[in-house]
Amino acid sequence: MTETNRVEIELADGCALALRPAAPEDYEDLVRVYASTRAAELAQVTWWDDAMKLDFCRQQYDAQKREYEEHFPDTEYDVILLEGRAVGRLWVGRDERDIRLLDIALLPEAQNRGVGTALLNRLMEESKRTGKRLRHMVFILNKDALRFYERLGFEIFEDVGGYQHMEWRQKSDE
DSSP states (O other): OOSSSSEEEEOTTSOEEEEEEOOGGGHHHHHHHHHHHSHHHHHTOTTSOHHHHHHHHHHHHHHHHHHHHHHOTTOEEEEEEETTEEEEEEEEEEOSSEEEEEEEEEOGGGTTSSHHHHHHHHHHHHHHHHOOEEEEEEETTOHHHHHHHHHTTOEEEEEETTEEEEEEOOOTTO
């Protein structure tokens, strides 16, 4: 068993949170999760109908996944399940020095329920146990995500283009 596959966690509200490896039959659910991350942006594109927006999201999702597969060939692609229903994705890459949170995305109805915190806590525990750095990139305009990661103890160590590179390290007193 790898670090993020086949995981089950009970949230504070009693709901069952789980991870399982993404499979080809999850494609439409994963595109739907991706589309939810672009919804506000695409709402401004009034000259496209919903089918065109969904097609755009499929193309963008495919391109993003190809990019990660090229640069991080051993990435774990997991579906986040809440009460057995697909509500998100968690993509994690690892090497000898780092744990890279490549992507975490949740449907709006799964946000602010402790899902992201529970999953990040697992990665922080892995970082403590292995001594590896836990890193993530956050889009500079995603202020909610920046606050979330800062609340968990991540610190910005570099600005690159439109992204802030963040890192979590175990504090010396932990």
